[in-house]
Amino acid sequence: MGVKEVFERAKSVEIERSHHTSNKEETHQSDLPGQGAPGLAPVPALYEAPPRSDITLEEYMFYAQVQREQEKLYGAAGVAVEANAPHGSGYLTDAKEKKPSSEDASQHSQGGVQAGVAKPQVNNTDASTFDQLDGLSDTEKESRNAHRAIKTATWVAIFYLITTDILGPYGAPYAMSQNGYVTGNVMYIVMGFCAWWCGILLWKLFMQLDSARYPVKTYGDLGERVVGSWMRWLFNALQTLQLIINVGLLCLTNGQALSQVISGAPGNANLCFSVCVVIFSLIGMAFAQVQTFRGLGFAASTAVYQNIAIVIISMAAIIKYGPYIAGAQASYGNDYPYNNQPVMTSAFVSYDITQKVNGLMNMVFAYGGAMIFPELMAEMRRPMDFWKGMIGAQALICTVYLVYANVVYAYQGQYVLGQSYNGIAKYSFQTVCNMLAILSGTIAAALYGNVGLKVVYVNTVQAVFKGPALNTPRGRVIWASISVVYWALAFVIASSIPQVQTISGLIAAIAIMNFSYSFPFMLALIFYIKRDAMQGDVAYAPGYPALRQDTWRQWSRWQRGLFGGHYEIGGIVIPSILIKVVLLFMTLGSYTLSGLGMYGSGESIKEVFDSTAAATSFGCAAPV
Template sequence: MTQDEEERANASRALRLASWASVFYLITTDILGPFNAPFAISQVGWVPGISFRRFTILGVLALYTGLILWRLFVRLDSLKYPLKTYGDMAERIFGKIARHVCTVLQSLQLLVNVATICLSNGQALSQITKGKLCFIVCIVIWAILGMVIGQIRTLKNFGWLANSAVWINLIIIFISMGFVAHSPPNYASALSSLNVPQGPVVTEKFAHLPLFSQVFAYGGAMIFPEIVNCSVSSVHLTYIEDNQMAEMRRPMDFWKGMTLAQALIFTAYLLYGAFVYAFQGQFTLPLAYQGVSKFSWQTVGNVLSLVTGIIAAGLYGNIGIKVVYINVVEDWMKGPRLMTFKGRVIWSLMVCGYWALAFVIGAAIPQIQTITGLIAAIAIMQFTYTFPPLLRLGYDVITDAMGSDELYSPGKGASCRIDTWRDWSRWKRGLFGGRWYFKLFNLGMALGGLVMACLGMWGAGESIKEVFANSAAATSFGCKAPV
């Protein structure tokens, strides 16, 4: 091993400090915050929203894809050739183009997630000040705070923050459920944000909304990476999972943290979404805790959410910047390692630029339900339902095709035949050898995820168009808040 290779190995070991319990808290911090779940159900109705189609089946599939990434990671990672990002895994199986696609989509996804949290925290601060503080200033405040928190470089240092965020989110869930049960909906915010006039609360078995609104709800509930794939959620988990495995002491234990997080999150999303929709119906807001009419109760939820929101944004920003640093600064520009002094200086500058760009995105589209739906369809869906089964399919084809390759035969020396990728015999072994039905299932699942993503992009685009056509909606870089 050369000196440079040894330094890489030592650096890799130094970064792998997270335990499976840390993974549980980090995943739960990323996902637990089911405040879009009631809105997602309101967009499609009881039956599609709570049925197997929305929660159970998609939750099981999200767990399945997370386990795919875990198995691929432990089989492909090594100290000499470590897997640092999702793109590294894609490159091992499909080549450099696949890595670049993953890197671009990851960076876009995480950047917009940070922008969304700046936007939601800006809305909360605007409600707290009763609109007396210009909305654009409310967003700027959180962007600046994010630049400070973003100076943390390793996920291990987010451990205690992630721990506290989980419990604060649980407090918000239970408190807001109590508030919703004892107060009418926030009619003024529903009119401003959703253009829904005041009237009796109505819930429906099947929502009678335009198709694009229902497609948006489906693609938009994927911001919470695993269960509520109807609003903005599930898929980000897959990248968070891959990155956390890269910082674990024992990656084989990763499944423990993920499974426990899945169980907690599934229960919270299902119960919270159904409870709030039952009381608020068509007036349910994209952030449910902002939907109570009593100001003091709004403020309690908003203040607590400000804390958890900035922690989650710091986590997203940490991983997003790390993707850019590893792929651009270290690999492309041959710059210093992240944990060096020069790396610290570059990291600090990148953090400031990253959060500034997130501010611009959040302020340009000041509607949470539309911006999250768009990024869910473009990137989040791919990392949960399209890419993992494709990666497993590619891995299985490659390993099965290698079954008859012989590099050395005892007694015969090194004279052995190796098929090339142009030989049909190699493709035949790869495609039809081993468990062909498992490969067919993964291919079908990947194609299904791609189809849903395309529908989501169309629906999100139509939703953005409709929101900006609404005279009551907030405008880009303006002082008027959407709530």
């Protein structure tokens, strides 16, 4: 059976499941453009109801070890998934019937098992022929095989996806202006390094917990397996909050861009700012009625080039025409302390702590993309290569941020706006950047809204209220109703806090800071303690419960968890407790910074509304 047949069969199985299975078995997809195999329809089985809670960490880790060994032997997902590769009903049917020869290996990009290669062993189990799906129902096997079939993304594709999702340097100059050259550059590099570090930690957790039998598909899966089911619900709630505020922020920036284009046009044209935000909220409601976004795949893939075009055009225009003082006055007020002064820059600035923290939260927002890293790894042909794409993307993103922030701050100083392209003094260049930003922002808002709605639908409608599958007539009606409420809430968020720099700082403090920094450090710390405590336990065997020599109520297990384990970096052995102390320090520091960011953002929002020239909630005056 070829890949095409697998996709068709998966579709028919999913339709049948929606009519004949319980709500716990109903699944549906997140159709993110750019993910999955080019030209192939995504399999509708990416989101599932929460898995069983009785599975132990030892079982997850055993199957993950088997998975990694099978990937080394047979290519992606344990067995090659090239167009002509056979896929039987069993997970390794083709591997059992015929081991790939050296001649076969030359025909497959990932190679095969050649003669003389030792068979890998995992807990005295031959990983080369072990069937991970043994004991699952036929429906579950179909679902797992369908998911395995779409694991085709390469590390190069991951590089583009991460860059497309994260790269958005328009708030970088504002963050630099709130901290100064020295503090701003140092913090951008430090935050970039920490973002890379946390990406590596998420990758390591994925590699030790993901398998064909128990695939990791979302951030919540990692939280549940390391901590418990309550952590999945916390992650899902924060993810929903982040996505809806993200959607509101995009409606706000698009409305701000549209208002600026209209008000700057020849004549006396004008449109109420809140109406501009309403327009994009209504567009979002219309897009939300389309449950998949395969048609937007090409447009979404061009977002990175649109961003680069805006960066180049805005830098050139700002260098030539200088600051847009009228826009700064509209945003910060005529009583702004540095108003009507020459452009001023500084290595260090004397703003109060709340403004500096809000600038720092904008830096956090700039690197906020770790929430989707597990989803990206879940679609990779070789997840072990994720680090290549992630490091390359983070290096490019950090470089662009530093160059853009320094150049714009140097030429605009204290007049930098929250969205830098809004601060172009020449209307023609300002309009070009605004229109490009509206196009990319509309696509991004549609995607975030789609993902956010599916998170709400799966975890609320299906998991809590036992509602119907999304692809049923009743499911589509419920979806349409929820989408209207969802985008209405996004409008309320955007219009109630009509300042880009403050709302981006707020969402960074509440969710992005934690998903990108706090949670990876915390999950890694807890996982390493639990993993190292397994020393001395009976090795896990499939079909048998985990046998532990003691419990967490005994100091002996804590002792092994804290001081056990072996860590070696570059041939240097590092004490286990030192690694865990560092992770604990970073976890507490991240949570502290998150709390400080919430306070700083709240104070910044208060100051904005106290300003006489600031745009008011649900008002007609534009922020710029």
